[in-house]
Each structure stands twice: as structure tokens, then as C-alpha cells.
Amino acid sequence: MGKILAINRKSYQPAYAQIVDSIRHQIALGMYLPGCRLPSESQLCKQFQVSSVTVRRAINVLVNQGIVDTSQGKGSFVKPLKLGNVSFHLNELQEIFEDNENTQVKLVFARIMAAEKSIAQKLQIPEGDRVIHIRRLISNHNIPLIYHHQHMIYDPSQPVVEAELDLTSLGGLFVGAGKTNLKKGLLNLKLATLNEEEALHLKGEFGVPAFRLEHTFFDLKDRQVSWGWFIFFEKSLNFSAKVGVWKQSQEVDDV
């Protein structure tokens, strides 16, 4: 055995991170079972020979990681696995966009048109106002992965719109590289089946089920700037997530 009970001051790893690892490890081994109380902070202070602030920090990290729950006056407890804690990330999507070398964006359609009722509603503008409608195909290694529809308010004086007008780039929008003046976004993951146009571009079959990721972006003044969706199927992109305690050291997030 011989699990770290003291902190290695010479380690490149800060003390609080070592404590996090140590506790994670003990939970993973079943030494602290779900629902059980962890040693109190003052006990941990003695055990690890660190100040209370450092112990607190470690515990906060564990709380952030969803592994531990604290309750004032009672103690800190190992949290049982909970499905509601799961979160899915769009890392894969992100990676595609970041892989500049091998990712191409092809502009399939671009037109300025009067907003139909449904679009006007989504963008919170009067029906008939001019909007830019764009459709793009995103491929990686020449394999078509994602089809993108986007409707934007037509106002070239707005910096956001201007940035997006580089139609074949992805803009800072999706990679976060640029200094987009977008403040916030709302995403919605839905189901769809490929229509003929999409099936054609994605080289899928008509009627095949697909993910449809809808997005609405807002500028700094909380105005809706764009609305659209990405469509792709399971082969291209998958959503996976982990819950509970995996390995003992997963890059202590922070505090």
C-alpha cells in the first residue's frame, strides 16, 4: 500500500492538487463509500500538514468535480453517482473546427432576403426585414460532416455581422479565436431527418435520423444576431460523457 498521507513540497503539483488526488484515489478505492463523511477539515489539516485554506481549496475542487457535497455544520460527504450530474460537451465539434489543416468550409448558398414569419420571429425582427441566409458544408479530410444553416440580421455596420460575412471562414464564432462581440448564445439539441438537400451534401440517405443543433447568438446589447442550426449524424460526431470517479488525477480543474 502506502498511499500519500503527506504532501510532497517539492512536487511540481501544488499541495491542494495533491490533496484532491489523494482523496479522489481513496474514494475510487472504496475507502470512502458514497454517502460517507470525509474527515473534517481540521483533521485533514493535521493529516496533510497544511493550512485550513489549502484543505478548503481541495474540497472545493472536489465539490466542483461533483464528487463531494458539503453541508455547513455537518461535514463533507461523498456524493453518490447521479445521472443529473452528467454533462455532454461539444468537444468533437470544437476539434473539427480547430483542425484548420483538414477542415474545409464550402459556401453552398448565400442570399439576402426578406425575413419570413418564422425567421423574423426567431430573430425578433419585423417580418419582411432583410436577413442573410447562408448554408455551408463543413468537411474534414474531404468527408462531409456537418451542414449549416444560418440566418443573420442584415446590418453590415454591426461588427458581428461584418465578421461573419467572411462566408467561407468559420469566423471567430465557433473557434473563439476572434474577438467576436457576441455576448451569449443559446443552444438546443434536437432530432431531425435529413431532407433531400442535406442528404445530398452529407452523402447520407434521405430520411435518415440526425442531430440538429440549433443556435441563437446575441450581441453585447442582447440583440439576437443570428439563428440557425447544424445538422449531422451520429457517424460524424458523437456525444459521450462520464460520471463519477474516473482516474485519480484528471488535471485538477482549478478552484
Place this chain on the structure above:
Amino acid sequence: MGKILAINRKSYQPAYAQIVDSIRHQIALGMYLPGCRLPSESQLCKQFQVSSVTVRRAINVLVNQGIVDTSQGKGSFVKPLKLGNVSFHLNELQEIFEDNENTQVKLVFARIMAAEKSIAQKLQIPEGDRVIHIRRLISNHNIPLIYHHQHMIYDPSQPVVEAELDLTSLGGLFVGAGKTNLKKGLLNLKLATLNEEEALHLKGEFGVPAFRLEHTFFDLKDRQVSWGWFIFFEKSLNFSAKVGVWKQSQEVDDV
């Protein structure tokens, strides 16, 4: 104007949370644009009249919230919106399971059988070993929402299995109420179309696209205990997420 530049010591809100709110607010207003540097820690200390530790804590919260990035020796910067930061949660699923009053779980099928190849593979057991196969229908307010398939290793001596053998309950498994001895889980969100059986129970149409949430759970010894999936469609459950800066005060997560 008139935004809090000093901390209210009498507030129920801790100082670090007030700083978080203040900075969030300024980012939201566009006073700090994406990519811009925030005032240095020492400046913030003076501005808010707090110690460096308190400022650091506030900044760490902002980093956790994905709004700010720090870089040693350089400074702290407002992070541009990034799609990759989005995360989808299963809160809605969670809520259904927690709504005990109105949620019913109906056992549709339960049998002990020899593991087929595919199942054996998923559970990492020899083909032919006995597994429990369960199918359940989860309804809320008598509206069928989710259909659940689950395959479990047959070993009643294992506490996890024993707990799950209360077939019509959801076990602590999904609500986190119990002291399940599960250590970790792996989830996968996929696409499917309803088969006849599922369509029947969910009162949907055959062939309609649906979400399929696959799960694998592991016990404390890293053994795979169960494998299965939830199937449901968009009407029943939706996935939404936010990115960027929403309101100024969203329950400062922690540190």
C-alpha cells in the same frame, strides 16, 4: 451608471461573489470586451478593498464559468464565446426521476438469460454467462416518456445488483438518493428510430427518430455491472445549453 465598486460587507453575499457579479456585469455591458485584459489582481484588491486571496477566488470562479482565462505573468483576459465550451445537462431527465409523486415506472419485461455475444462484450463477461434483462417504461402524469433497456450481471451477492433488483423502482442509481456502490459511468448519446415495441409503449410511431442514451456503469472494483439505454424522443425531453455571459448573478458556483 453607478455600478458597485466597493464591497458591501453587510450583504448576505460573500465578498468574492460580489466581485464575480461586478466583473460579470461589466463584461455583459461591454465594458470589458472579449480578448481584453482585466485589471490586475493588485488593482482589483485596491478597487474592492479586499485581500489578494479574495480577488483570486473571484477570478477563479470566473475561470470556472468559462468567462475568463488567466495566464501567468500576463494577466486575466475576457474569453471570447466558444462553442466548445457548451455543455448539455440531463437536468430534465433528473427532474422526471425526482418527481416521485407523478412518475411511474412500469416493469415491462424481466428475465434471466444467457448473454448473447453483443451483451457479453459490453459487460466484459464470457458469452453465455447469465445476465438479467430488464425493460421498463417510465411515465410522468401517465404520459409515457422513456423506455429503458438494461442488462445486468447476474450476481445477487453484489450489492449493486441487489439494489437494482427492486425492479420497479429506479434505484438510487438515477436519483443518487441511495448509497449505490457504483463508482463511475459512461454515457453515450446516440440516434435511433423507434422499433415496434418501443413505439407501442411510447405511443409514438414506428420509425420515428429518437434519442438513445446508452449507459455503462462500473462498480468500485471497476467491473462493468450494467449496460443499457434509455430511448425517448424530442417531445419528451430536450437538451438545451447556454454559453457566454447571461445574467450577472447566477449563483456563483463556488471556487
Place this chain on the structure above:
DNA sequence: AAGTGGTCTAGACCACCTA
């Protein structure tokens, strides 16, 4: 050399819970 983030301490005070 000066500025910036990152870590840590020893001790203080508070609010809450269990006796």
C-alpha cells in the same frame, strides 16, 4: 527590475448543527 498570476500560511470570525 517590475509587474502579473499562483500558492500558501496562521489565525481570526461567523453561521450552522448536534449534543
Place this chain on the structure above:
DNA sequence: AGGTGGTCTAGACCACTTT
């Protein structure tokens, strides 16, 4: 009353980056 988590300080030291 005594234990537990939660917050905060004033100052220290380190590592990194810029000038």
C-alpha cells in the same frame, strides 16, 4: 459548548513575462 463548514486577511514566496 464544541465541532463543522465558509469566509477573510496581510503578508510572504515563487514562476513567468515584459520592459
